[in-house]
Amino acid sequence: MSSREEILARVRKNQPASLPLPAVPMFDRHLPSLPATFKANLARMGGLYVDAPVDANLDALIRARFPDAKVICSAAPEVAGNRPIDGVREPGELDDVDVGVVRAGFGVAETGSVFLTEAQFKVNALGFLSQHLVVLLDTKDIVPNLHHAYQHRDFFEAKYAVFMTGPSATADIEGVLIRGAQGIRSLTVIPHQRSLQSCSNTSQYRPTDPGPATEV
Amino acid sequence: MEPAHEALERSLRMSKRVDHAEASSRFIAAKDHIEFHDQRLWDLRQKRDRESEEIPEWQELRSLASAIKEHTLTHLADYLEQFEQNATKNGVRVHWAKDAAEHNQIVIDILSSHGVRTLVKSKSMLTDECEMGPFLGNRGIEIIETDLGERIQQLDGEPPSHIVVPAVHKLRTDVAQVFARTIGTDPKNSDVPYLAESQRRHTRPYYLKAEAGMTGANFAVAETGSVVVCTNEGNADLSVNLPKLYLASIGIEKIIPRVEHLGVFVRLLSRSALGSPITQITSHFRAPRDGTEMHVVLLDNGRSERLGMADFWYSLKCIRCGACLNTCPVYRRSGGLSYGATYSGPIGVIIDPTFNLRKYSSLPFASTLNGSCTHVCPVKINIHEQIFKWRQIIAERNQLPMVKKEAMKMAGKVLASPMLYRAAVKAANAGLEYLPRSMVYNPLNAWGRQREVPKTPGTTFREWYLKNRRNKK
Numbered sequence: 001m002s003s004r005e006e007i008l009a010r011v012r013k014n015q016p017a018s019l020p021l022p023a024v025p026m027f028d029r030h031l032p033s034l035p036a037t038f039k040a041n042l043a044r045m046g047g048l049y050v051d052a053p054v055d056a057n058l059d060a061l062i063r064a065r066f067p068d069a070k071v072i073c074s075a076a077p078e079v080a081g082n083r084p085i086d087g088v089r090e091p092g093e094l095d096d097v098d099v100g101v102v103r104a105g106f107g108v109a110e111t112g113s114v115f116l117t118e119a120q121f122k123v124n125a126l127g128f129l130s131q132h133l134v135v136l137l138d139t140k141d142i143v144p145n146l147h148h149a150y151q152h153r154d155f156f157e158a159k160y161a162v163f164m165t166g167p168s169a170t171a172d173i174e175g176v177l178i179r180g181a182q183g184i185r186s187l188t189v190i191p192h193q194r195s196l197q198s199c200s201n202t203s204q205y206r207p208t209d210p211g212p213a214t215e216v
Numbered sequence: 217m218e219p220a221h222e223a224l225e226r227s228l229r230m231s232k233r234v235d236h237a238e239a240s241s242r243f244i245a246a247k248d249h250i251e252f253h254d255q256r257l258w259d260l261r262q263k264r265d266r267e268s269e270e271i272p273e274w275q276e277l278r279s280l281a282s283a284i285k286e287h288t289l290t291h292l293a294d295y296l297e298q299f300e301q302n303a304t305k306n307g308v309r310v311h312w313a314k315d316a317a318e319h320n321q322i323v324i325d326i327l328s329s330h331g332v333r334t335l336v337k338s339k340s341m342l343t344d345e346c347e348m349g350p351f352l353g354n355r356g357i358e359i360i361e362t363d364l365g366e367r368i369q370q371l372d373g374e375p376p377s378h379i380v381v382p383a384v385h386k387l388r389t390d391v392a393q394v395f396a397r398t399i400g401t402d403p404k405n406s407d408v409p410y411l412a413e414s415q416r417r418h419t420r421p422y423y424l425k426a427e428a429g430m431t432g433a434n435f436a437v438a439e440t441g442s443v444v445v446c447t448n449e450g451n452a453d454l455s456v457n458l459p460k461l462y463l464a465s466i467g468i469e470k471i472i473p474r475v476e477h478l479g480v481f482v483r484l485l486s487r488s489a490l491g492s493p494i495t496q497i498t499s500h501f502r503a504p505r506d507g508t509e510m511h512v513v514l515l516d517n518g519r520s521e522r523l524g525m526a527d528f529w530y531s532l533k534c535i536r537c538g539a540c541l542n543t544c545p546v547y548r549r550s551g552g553l554s555y556g557a558t559y560s561g562p563i564g565v566i567i568d569p570t571f572n573l574r575k576y577s578s579l580p581f582a583s584t585l586n587g588s589c590t591h592v593c594p595v596k597i598n599i600h601e602q603i604f605k606w607r608q609i610i611a612e613r614n615q616l617p618m619v620k621k622e623a624m625k626m627a628g629k630v631l632a633s634p635m636l637y638r639a640a641v642k643a644a645n646a647g648l649e650y651l652p653r654s655m656v657y658n659p660l661n662a663w664g665r666q667r668e669v670p671k672t673p674g675t676t677f678r679e680w681y682l683k684n685r686r687n688k689k
Contacts, residue, residue, distance in 0.1 A: 003312045003313060004312035006314055007312055007314055007520055008296065010516070011293040011296065011468070011520045014524030016289070016290050016526075017290065018287075018291065019290045022279075022280055022283045022284065022287075024476050024477065024479060029273075045493070046496075091458050095420075095424060110493065111493045111494040112493070113494060124453070124505065128450050128453045129454070145479075146478070146483050146494075147476070149479070150476050150478050151476070155442070156440055156475065158502065159502055159503040159504070159505060160500070160502070160503075160505070161499075161500040162498065162499045164496070164497055165494050165495070165496050165498075167496070168449050168450030170365075170412060172363070172368070172381055172382070172383055172384075173364070173365075173368075173383070173388055173391050174387060174408060176388075178409055181364065181412065181416065181449035181451070182416050182420070183449065183450020183453065183454065184450065
């Protein structure tokens, strides 16, 4: 008998009598005000929120915020940067990126998180090898809590999906909080309306709205 | 195959009984360490309280989490098959390991067939449970633990002392010594940002050169075949998103049925663990990146046996948040290493004896049965009741240490007889007043070893009752 069959047989023999699966509500009773709660929780988790005028030149804005940055690599169509991500063949090539730029699929008010997949990153390592990350977020794309967030179809279709909440952090030595552990040292969210070519939005829920496939 | 000397060493380690009280006395002797440890963990407990109080549906979430886990465990075989089927459909290769030895063999086979020499690894209690580090190390694989706390412990040749914060028993000056010895930092500089930055810079080249990355899992979703990893440092996502080969080791109890259940568990996990609404990074690995491979090893190692233990299968609901450790007065004042097991604290006390009853027979006594662990558990495991049940089993199977056994026998006789009891109370009161400390705090009184015996009242309840109430009729 293979280990697989042995394990499954022993589990079947030993598992206690069936207990029911409860339904999970969406906990809509205490829904927070979306952009304000998102901003507050993002700040708590060490993220920055930088308002920009509708017609802002995002490239100029990012340059102004990171004056020492030599390499700016953008996976968002709204920002040019100076290192085209389409030319990257191996993720390790992003080792020298000072600022990475992406557009979030959506945000979560309850936690201050932004949601990203390989469709937004193009190269997943952009979100972790970069020293700093700038995330464009359409404030219409903020969902109230994680129950709503987990309805998104990307959890069924993306190969890689991640909630990023502020910069990487550690408190492993004496509980002293260090922001910028091993991944990004800062995370800046810029509210910015999604353009047509951006690929993800919160209407793409399942199962009520099957919508078009999100992978590009 | 495992060489004879390794097998021998392992069996020797397995058979030696852990003496929790003796091991913790070394930790307790270091006064600044124990005080800091106690405070730091209590601080985590208070952060957890504040964070959970902000969620009106907190208790409802706990009930849901418990019920989802109980449902899953009572249908575990079906969900394991569903997970395997969906993961396979996604291009993930699924392996099954019935014990630690098979787990390690599967891992080395995958690594060898890909010519891997360096493995970057995020924190996983499961690979500690399998003692995978020394196994791979002996076969020429360089393993880099990438979590800061876990790396400190690896460089110091110690196992993690806490499920979530592995080096919580060390002070910054200890870390400065370890790093100075191993990665060349300044031994006199114990500035925390300097130490963390040094580890960041030291570790980064390994992400770029490693041929494989490895993680554990917080959850495995049957419906999608996804592996979910909750971390803060960015190390897991660097370990997975750079090398062309990714391995995830998962205990079979980590399965949950559906994506929507993550809403419940992710809301509870980091709030219970660290008092933050979510971990900085919550990652869902469903399929390998283009041009790469993803392997999942599903490990049993005693879990399927535990599932059949009427009183103890509930411990399989555990999501490894560490809240029961942070709240436990015994854990906070004895340190995780004193348990001599991969899993320490209250949850360890009820899991470890299922691995080896003899070796871990002292652990269920490392508790005051105050029930705080049960109270904070996000999946409502009845931890303190299970601790009590283990004590009964250990006493029945004659695994009590001699001193404790003799003391219990005597206590049993005395408590069974009102006359003897009254005489004993009187004698003890008189004794405590006049005996020299050395008689009270002697090696035969295990209870007095770490504690001050409370001051005795002037009169016993019985004396008071006889004087004040009996004559009032």
